[in-house]
Amino acid sequence: MVKQPSEEDRVVLEHVFRYRLTLPQILAGTGIFSGEGDHQAQETLERLGCDGWLSSAELYPGHRPEQYYHLSERAAKFLGQDAIVAQPLKHDSRVECFAIATFCCCGKPFRELMTKEEFKSTFAKLWYPGQPIRHYLDKGDDGTVRLAFLKVDTAGTGRWDRLIDSCSHFLRQRTDESRIAKEHRPHAREFARFVERDQFRFTVLTALPEKKRAIELELARRTLSREPVPPITVHVVPELFEAIFPAPQM
Amino acid sequence: MLELTRPLYAWNVGDRPPSDQRLQSIAAASRARWNLPHRPVEVFTVTKRTVSLFGAFVDARRIKQCEATHDLHFTEVYLRYRHQSPKLAANWLGEAAFPKLGLEVLHMKDPDAFVISRQGKAQRIIEFAGAYEADHLQAFHEHCAGGAAAHLSARGWTDSDNPFARLYSTAGTSYELW
Secondary structure, three states: OOOOOOHHHHHHHHHHHHOOOOOHHHHHHOOOOOOOOOHHHHHHHHHHOOOOOOOEEOOOOOOOEEEEEEHHHHHHHHHOOHHHOOOOHHHHHHHHHHEEEEEEHHHOOOOOOHHHHHHHHOOOOOOOOOOOOOEEEEOOOOEEEEEEEEEOOOOOOOOOOHHHHHHHHHHHHHHHHHOOOOOHHHHHHHHHHHOOOOEEEEEEEOOOHHHHHHHHHHHHHHHOOOOOOOOOEEEEEOOHHHHHHHOOOO | OOOOOOOOEEEOOOOOOOOOOHHHHHHHHHHHHHHHHOOOOOOOOOOHHHHHOOOOOOOOOOOOHHHHHHHHHHHHHHHHHHHHOHHHHOEEEEEHOOOOOOOOOOOOOOEEEEEEEOOOOEEEEEEEOOOOOOHHHHHHHHHHHHHHHHHHHHHHOOOOOHHHHHHHOOOOOEEOOO
């Protein structure tokens, strides 16, 4: 007979579903456990793994051994989700999910990534099918809360400033009605108003402070040159460096 | 490789500008050093991915031999700073850490490196004067001695929130030519 998860276990499984993966230090950052969070997070993840609710996979395959946890098929079913969320993540998704989970759960303040269902119910006027949901509510330095979309900078081989252009492209794709199916145009109009009212931002996660500085300087240059500038805030997630360039196995 | 032990010339804010004669002698010294025998040296350069990782405002193309010679010697200047003035070296920002202002602002130059204060102001400009002519040295002096701030101001870039305007002082910025 399969042991059913406790209420606290369910919260942990929902956390893993929300971020697609977790590690002890990420789970500990959520505040689900009080006091000795790291130790309790480690124990809970190991136990849920033994009980078949979580599976584990290599975070840096072929490099330093470190496991991450993702939902098992049984856990996906228990949460009423599709089995696809119980698959180990491919390289790009793994790096991106790790960076997002680290930023949201290990940073100050804690940020809760929205699930698709949460986004649909909170921003019903903005949602239409086929969009990536990587949003959270960002409280700016001025106290204003904005809808933020997370982009992870994985330092590809293309021109790095295209990251800024890709944000502009994202906005055009979702606000230019000529690019949008007729039935979704009311959502696009609503999103355009949202952007105009400064209620939307991109949060770019990058590995190095040098890159943060470069992106901010390029944004300043474009602003001064009166070029279109998408609303972007940049954060450094140092752990992202090793996710992109894992250290060799010792 | 040349052994670079000290700058060919250093100018500090408040100093008199270099005379024509002095500029001629610096130019002659910068050219004369390349008359010594030379040999090929293997160098390592970054890939496009590293450029992307750091957000460098340069591309990772195959550089010309004269550019490689320049960059290699400028690296030597940086290593000398690291060895002799680690605090200044910690605030060193190379040309690749800035957008090319020469493409944005008329008559603007893009020096090889800056030593930057916490407030984002250039405390010192460092340039490797490969084999510069006297008129090039004169133009570089004018750039550092208030010209850069004037060009930015003419473009309307004077706001203290503007990171490029903040870089240069209207009174000029000290510089070293290596």
